[in-house]
Amino acid sequence: MRDTFLILKNELLVTLRNPFWIVRGIVQPVIYLLLFAPFLDGIANLPGFPAKSAIQFFVPGLLIMNAMFSAGFEGFSLMDKVESGFLERLRVTPVSRLALALGFVFETSVTLIIQSLILVLLSLFLGFQSNLVGIFVLLVLILLIGITMSSISFTLALFIREGGILAGIINTFVLPLMIISGVMLPLDFAPGIIQAISKFDPFTYAVSASRSLVTGVFSGGSIISAFIIFIVLAVGALVWFIRAMREAVA
Template structure:
């Protein structure tokens, strides 16, 4: 009965979050636009550097595509935290705690809605990339790997976003806190491979940056095919980050429930 209640309550709250999202499309359209901007502008403006020997003839569209997808993951999953903040500020969260709803479902609902939003954004970005001439070395299976990696990163960010929202209970503070993920995108192998980064501090930052391993795992299936080393490294890093951020969100939720 407990598991059945969790599934039903999670579905109801996920559906509510999706309805709110659909009714307010401008909460996700700017993020999708920015992600497509990365794809179109940088493919057109920087594609010439793929002629360098370090690229080994790789298509720059496939190289830059992960940047567009990851930026969508950051913005899309951040909606989970923003949704909770709106509920906290409106008083809906407090009223929800007075009902028999399963407490875990309160956190899972907006998180799953954020994942579904991210899934649709990723599919749209990949569709645009195919129209631009994308060729995936690993085939359809590689496309699925890219989607799963994006969802995994989105889950990691959603956990952080939810934890921050429950901790601050303030929309401005929560939004400002999520901006930390955007510097992580650019302190990585965003535009060129690691061996082309000349500044030693930037190379060190890229080496310890988890986003680098996410980029490399996506680029492996897009450019090289089933090269398991980078793929497994990306999965391991995403799993570790997910464990940390989701644990933080669960702890923050327990404290919020106790205070309410």
């Protein structure tokens, strides 16, 4: 446990030395927020639009989207660690692989929470209204998504070790999952076939839960589903990553 903390502390120190990483991580969501959300203004007046304003509709999804991609691309940081020999330097010490894996994953969680808070603050300036308790619960969900995505990304990085291929895999899988989850536009506007497929996309439940939570509605079925799904996925992905670290691939 102490080792996990040591690794976490070191990783955070490294991230803080180079805040560019946090900033780079949220450039894309901020661009969406500033340039895409206004497009929705016109659509928000259409009948069947599920929120009272565009920003109210878009921000909860954006937070989920940020968690998917920001954590999903964390594998690259692990590739750097392999490349620089840093991971190897740690691996010859008696530190447990569990501590290493947890240290790396928790660091991405902290970064993700900071990013999410920055996005929420920025949105408040743009007229976003939110329930405080709802945001807090949402951050827990974001944390679970972050653990899921970063663990998967780290594990892939250990097996693949080639940046281009990793980026390809993540984009190929995460982008469609993001789109059909209804982050960009309401699912009600989608054709029936996509609505049907989206039922199998875990992020559909996360986005839906996120939209309920920010309005202070805690009773929706999607919230419970989202938490159950992502607790299972987070644990599964984390165990997968820990096992990959144990097998000493890098």
